[in-house]
Amino acid sequence: MPSISKKGTLMPASPIRKLVPYAEAAKKRGTHVIHLNIGQPDIKTPKVALDAVRNHNIDVLEYSMTQGSEEYRQKIAAYYAKRDIFVDAEDIIVTTGGSEALAFAMGTIMDNDDEIIIPEPFYANYNGFATAAGVKVKPIASSIENNFALPPISKFEKLITSKTKAILICNPGNPTGYLYSKEEITQLAALVKKHNLFLVADEVYREFTYDGREHYSILQEEGLEENVIVVDSVSKRYSMCGARIGCLISRNKEVIATAMKFAQARLSPPTFAQIASEAALETPQEYFDDVIEEYVSRRNLLLTELNKLEGVKVATPQGAFYCVAELPIADADHFAQWLLESFEVDGKTVMVAPAAGFYATPGLGKNQIRIAYVLEKEQLVKAVQILGKALIEYNKK
Numbered sequence: 001m002p003s004i005s006k007k008g009t010l011m012p013a014s015p016i017r018k019l020v021p022y023a024e025a026a027k028k029r030g031t032h033v034i035h036l037n038i039g040q041p042d043i044k045t046p047k048v049a050l051d052a053v054r055n056h057n058i059d060v061l062e063y064s065m066t067q068g069s070e071e072y073r074q075k076i077a078a079y080y081a082k083r084d085i086f087v088d089a090e091d092i093i094v095t096t097g098g099s100e101a102l103a104f105a106m107g108t109i110m111d112n113d114d115e116i117i118i119p120e121p122f123y124a125n126y127n128g129f130a131t132a133a134g135v136k137v138k139p140i141a142s143s144i145e146n147n148f149a150l151p152p153i154s155k156f157e158k159l160i161t162s163k164t165k166a167i168l169i170c171n172p173g174n175p176t177g178y179l180y181s182k183e184e185i186t187q188l189a190a191l192v193k194k195h196n197l198f199l200v201a202d203e204v205y206r207e208f209t210y211d212g213r214e215h216y217s218i219l220q221e222e223g224l225e226e227n228v229i230v231v232d233s234v235s236k237r238y239s240m241c242g243a244r245i246g247c248l249i250s251r252n253k254e255v256i257a258t259a260m261k262f263a264q265a266r267l268s269p270p271t272f273a274q275i276a277s278e279a280a281l282e283t284p285q286e287y288f289d290d291v292i293e294e295y296v297s298r299r300n301l302l303l304t305e306l307n308k309l310e311g312v313k314v315a316t317p318q319g320a321f322y323c324v325a326e327l328p329i330a331d332a333d334h335f336a337q338w339l340l341e342s343f344e345v346d347g348k349t350v351m352v353a354p355a356a357g358f359y360a361t362p363g364l365g366k367n368q369i370r371i372a373y374v375l376e377k378e379q380l381v382k383a384v385q386i387l388g389k390a391l392i393e394y395n396k397k
């Protein structure tokens, strides 16, 4: 057989996917699996978005414009303006999900063997995008002890080499739920200016912030026009993961012109999904208020329940809908598999995401899991109770 590429061989599989066969086997045995592992919100998609697709009058499903329709980009710019972020429609390229915006960003600014610094734990697919672009990830560990706050800037500086092209942050974070403060963002801004680096900010969870805290976007920092690229998405904001619409934003004209060449190669973003996403911008504020209220009460309940378990340490998320918990075990990969293969309470078990897959440094996060609180409260409580019983049973072995 002709050989597979080195890149292809190095491409990481999803750290969660390896557990799927065990979950499937558990379901076949008749065990009900409660999924704490997936970031698919159970919240309803806004009706205005679905209605816009239902009521379209398209006769020919044509390619859309490469950068996304003018009207949609104007409306995205207006959405940001309401949040004190001032960008023009020309600074925006509509992409097939935030995922494609991440791929375009890497392709636009990084060459083979260039380095990108990312605070870990981070969204596991960053590894995949970096591998596809031939880029080296230089992780910098954040700690559960301080809720995964930004590591000291001196640690970033130590990692910067002549190969470093960019720093990538996720704000608020998946899997940490950490929301960077204005001060932290300002520190990063000064750092990238000083070392002439790009700063890529993945802000797909920007709308999900709690406890009265507001999201501060890197786009609100002045004097960073050349350095900043923001990745955004409708997936979580409007519970529209299947629409596959996101965008890349930069005031750097050369970045946009280069990203456009990547965009031209894939022709255009999906037409129907753009119609839905444009209409979603009309979603009334009450929708978000209700969603945030729901996530806050789920988070509070989850933390209360987890804190009841002996030996469990949890970071308090201030945004997104994930949290990282440290368990009194040595190997969360083994524990997660054991939960699916060998444990149940009243015919139910739980599936968790072992956190090691969210770290790039080998050995880190081995006793941690990521929990997504995208389930109804009753299910969440049940899941944590099962987790508690499982920990007792597992540690007896």
Ligand SMILES: Cc1ncc(COP(=O)(O)O)c(C=O)c1O
Pocket: 039, 096, 097, 098, 099, 100, 123, 170, 174, 202, 204, 232, 233, 234, 235, 241, 244, 245, 246
């Ligand atoms: C941090 C983060 N960035 C980007 C994405 C990609 O989202 P999408 O391609 O659906 O917009 C996700 C999806 O879970 C995510 O968690």
